[in-house]
């Protein structure tokens with residue numbers, strides 16, 4: 001029997017004003033998928049993520065959730081695109097993490113369990129010592145780890161990360177991707193990133209978003225693919241690029 005997708009973005013069109021930002025976008029997200037979402041600035045990646053999260057409604061089409069994922073409970077962990085908090089914003093690190101569980105009302109978890117889980121996550125991320133700090137005082141990289149903890153506190157079935165690498169330094173990067181790989185044993189992951197070179201060695205498949213969505217059923221892209229969808233080809237011309245990115249698709253002439 002065919003497995004049912006966790007989430008089906010069914011022929012979605014969206015526009016902020018006149019021109020469509022997303023046009024007839026169709027994507028199925030299955031258990032344990034690890035999808036890299038790439039595309040140029042303004043291509044519609046964050047807009048797509050917001051549609052999946054239900055923060056904005058499509059003009060046409062619909063997002064379906066598998067029956068065991070009732071939308072109201074939002075079993076999706078979401079790390080939004082770069083936010084540096086106002087330096088004065090009066091919220092502690094641990095409260096930022098705990099705020100992630102507001103999205104899901106779990107009658108079986110108590111406030112103390114939730115706090116314990118938040119501390120555990122911060123510890124795993126190597127920032128337990130920052131728990132009482134004002135969130136606004138953190139560096140971008142520290143903040144991103146806090147947001148990852150926040151995204152994970154509700155034990156999501158799907159984890160969506162919008163440009164999590166922006167502030168991540170080289171030392172943390174490897175660790176970060178290893179952690180995502182481990183998380184992928186338990187949940188589907190959607191990773192929006194400009195860093196095509198790095199993500200192709202971690203993700204299983206790639207979706208290129210530039211108004212339309214082009215889905216590659218592997219992490220292998222040809223330069224022609226990238227050009228055709230106006231993907232950020234410049235990023236593959238430097239750095240330590242896995243050679244697979246230059247392989248041809250099967251069946252290509």
Ligand SMILES: Nc1ncnc2c1ncn2[C@@H]1O[C@H](COP(=O)(O)OP(=O)(O)OP(=O)(O)O)[C@@H](O)[C@H]1O
Nearest residue numbers: 016017021039040041042043044045046047048081
């Ligand atoms: N709140 C908004 N109101 C009006 N237009 C918006 C809004 N958010 C995004 N847009 C426009 O929609 C288009 C797609 O933006 P989006 O943020 O989805 O792109 P993106 O692929 O995430 O880009 P980036 O790589 O820079 O993060 C852009 O032209 C942008 O200006």
Ligand SMILES: [Mg+2]
Nearest residue numbers: 045046047081
């Ligand atoms: Mg974006």
